[in-house]
Amino acid sequence: MSNDDHASSPAGAQAPAAVRAESGDCRWRDVPLMAYKDEGSAPFRDVSRQVLFDDTRLGCELRYFEVAPGGHSTLERHEHVHAVMILRGAGRCLVGDRVYAVAERDLVAVPPLAWHQFRADAHAPLGFLCLVNQERDRPQLPAADDLAALRRVAEVAAFIRTGDDNDA
Amino acid sequence: MSNDDHASSPAGAQAPAAVRAESGDCRWRDVPLMAYKDEGSAPFRDVSRQVLFDDTRLGCELRYFEVAPGGHSTLERHEHVHAVMILRGAGRCLVGDRVYAVAERDLVAVPPLAWHQFRADAHAPLGFLCLVNQERDRPQLPAADDLAALRRVAEVAAFIRTGDDNDA
Numbered sequence: 001m002s003n004d005d006h007a008s009s010p011a012g013a014q015a016p017a018a019v020r021a022e023s024g025d026c027r028w029r030d031v032p033l034m035a036y037k038d039e040g041s042a043p044f045r046d047v048s049r050q051v052l053f054d055d056t057r058l059g060c061e062l063r064y065f066e067v068a069p070g071g072h073s074t075l076e077r078h079e080h081v082h083a084v085m086i087l088r089g090a091g092r093c094l095v096g097d098r099v100y101a102v103a104e105r106d107l108v109a110v111p112p113l114a115w116h117q118f119r120a121d122a123h124a125p126l127g128f129l130c131l132v133n134q135e136r137d138r139p140q141l142p143a144a145d146d147l148a149a150l151r152r153v154a155e156v157a158a159f160i161r162t163g164d165d166n167d168a
Numbered sequence: 169m170s171n172d173d174h175a176s177s178p179a180g181a182q183a184p185a186a187v188r189a190e191s192g193d194c195r196w197r198d199v200p201l202m203a204y205k206d207e208g209s210a211p212f213r214d215v216s217r218q219v220l221f222d223d224t225r226l227g228c229e230l231r232y233f234e235v236a237p238g239g240h241s242t243l244e245r246h247e248h249v250h251a252v253m254i255l256r257g258a259g260r261c262l263v264g265d266r267v268y269a270v271a272e273r274d275l276v277a278v279p280p281l282a283w284h285q286f287r288a289d290a291h292a293p294l295g296f297l298c299l300v301n302q303e304r305d306r307p308q309l310p311a312a313d314d315l316a317a318l319r320r321v322a323e324v325a326a327f328i329r330t331g332d333d334n335d336a
Contacts, residue, residue, distance in 0.1 A: 018263040018282075022273035031275075052275055053251035059227030059301040062251060083221035083230060085297070087273075095186040105190035105255075107199075107220055114186075129253070131299070133227040 026066060026088055026127050028052065036065065037074065042141055043163030046071030046120075054134070061134055066127040067091065067120040072161045075117040080136035082110035088127030091120040092159065097150070099159045102126075115142065115150060117160060194234060194256055194295050196220065204233065205242065210309055211331030214239030214288075222302070229302055234295040235259065235288040240329045243285040248304035250278035256295030259288040260327065265318070267327045270294075283310065283318060285328060 020029045027033065028050065036047035046068035053062040064087065067073060075094070090103045096114040108128075110116045120126035142150065142162070151157040151166075158168040188197045195201065196218065204215035214236035221230040232255065235241060243262070258271045264282040276296075278284045288294035310318065310330070319325040319334075326336040 018266065018277055018279075019261075019268040019270060020275040020277075022271075022275075026273065028273075028275055052253070053277070053299065055249055055251065055277070057249045057280070057301060058251055058299060059303070060299065062253075062299060081223055081225045083223065083226055085220070085230075093187075098186065100187040102187060103190075105194065105196075107188040107190075107196055109186055109188075109221070109223070111186075112225070129297075131221065131226060131228065131230060133225060135227075 026050075026064065042074040042076065042139070043161065044072060044074045045161070047073055052129070056134060059134060061132055063130050063132070064127065065118075065130055066125055067118055068125055069120050070122050071126075072119040073117055074139065074141070075115060075160050075162055076139035076141055077113050077115045078137050078139045079112050080133055081112060082108070082116070083131040084108035084110070085129045086126070087129055089120060089124040091118060091124070091126035093118045094156060094159055097153050097156060099155050115146070119159070119161065194218075194232065210242040210244065210307070211329065212240060212242045213329070215241055220297070224302060227302060228299055231298050231300070232295065233286075233298055234293055235286055236293055237288050238290050239294075240287040241285055242307065242309070243283060243328050243330055244307035244309055245281050245283045246305050246307045247280050248301055249280060250276070250284070251299040252276035252278065253297045254294070255297055257288060257292040259286060259292070259294035261286045262324060262327055265321050265324060267323050283314070287327070287329065 022028055031050045034049045036044055036049045048066050050064045052064055086102050086104050086106045092099055092101050093108055094117045095110055118126055161167050190196055199218045202217045204212055204217045216234050218232045220232055254270050254272050254274045260267055260269050261276055262285045263278055286294055318328060329335050
């Protein structure tokens with residue numbers, strides 16, 4: 001949708017415009033397309049990030065991540081929880097020790113310290129909203145013994161992408 | 169999407185299932201369809217509510233509201249902010265002293281104490297995600313002088329629905 005004049009936002013210039021239209025293709029007016037993480041800081045492939053809402057008065061932040069076809073987010077865990085809604089496309093995700101197929105509008109809850117990873121299907125992107133507390137800990141990457149434990153479940157072993165030679 | 173076995177959720181029986189599939193028509197597995205508000209407590213028409221995430225560790229709650237074709241939410245304001253994404257259909261919303269057309273995936277930010285109301289188009293529902301801080305004040309309804317002030321803007325006067333005879 002198009003709303004061309006955002007100048008009269010009652011909260012003033014520092015507040016976001018009242019309405020920020022989706023400009024198509026899951027991009028939004030006034031929302032920059034950002035790198036998912038610093039290249040080389042963790043294994044991932046073809047993921048972008050947009051911060052949709054980060055008003056401190058909300059207590060949380062709403063981000064939109066999009067994994068390109070064939071790509072994947074980082075396999076990681078942390079104390080903070082994720083609340084996810086798939087917005088676009090299809091794929092699979094690991095939560096804990098299970099792999100789930102997900103598609104548009106499905107909800108995913110990632111509990112504290114649950115290993116998780118999102119993968120887009122080979123021929124579709126996987127775009128999802130991800131809600132987090134504004135106060136949160138940094139993600140942890142799996143150590144060798146964590147990976148060994150994860151790989152005890154055959155489905156998980158075949159699913160995870162860690163950037164190393166043991167990826168199925 | 170369908171995931172039939174939610175029994176092994178690692179966080180146990182009291183946590184939501186890791187994945188709650190959309191079962192079609194913006195209804196979700198294990199998410200009850202609720203009344204928007206108590207009937208008679210405030211003016212509204214044909215609105216339903218579903219709470220998608222309310223884990224206290226998030227700091228916020230994510231709800232899904234759906235306004236049926238021709239319906240409207242309550243004209244109200246409060247200190248807490250709303251962060252909204254349109255998920256389905258089309259309509260218009262008042263934020264402050266302006267009316268905006270909105271459609272799927274558009275973002276709406278409602279600042280503190282901004283009067284706001286959502287109306288679905290005549291022939292489409294308007295479904296939207298609404299994010300709020302888990303600690304929040306109760307909505308205020310407009311008094312006569314608030315309505316008089318709102319109606320000084322012709323577009324707003326024509327838009328608002330208050331349940332009284334002055335609705336355009």
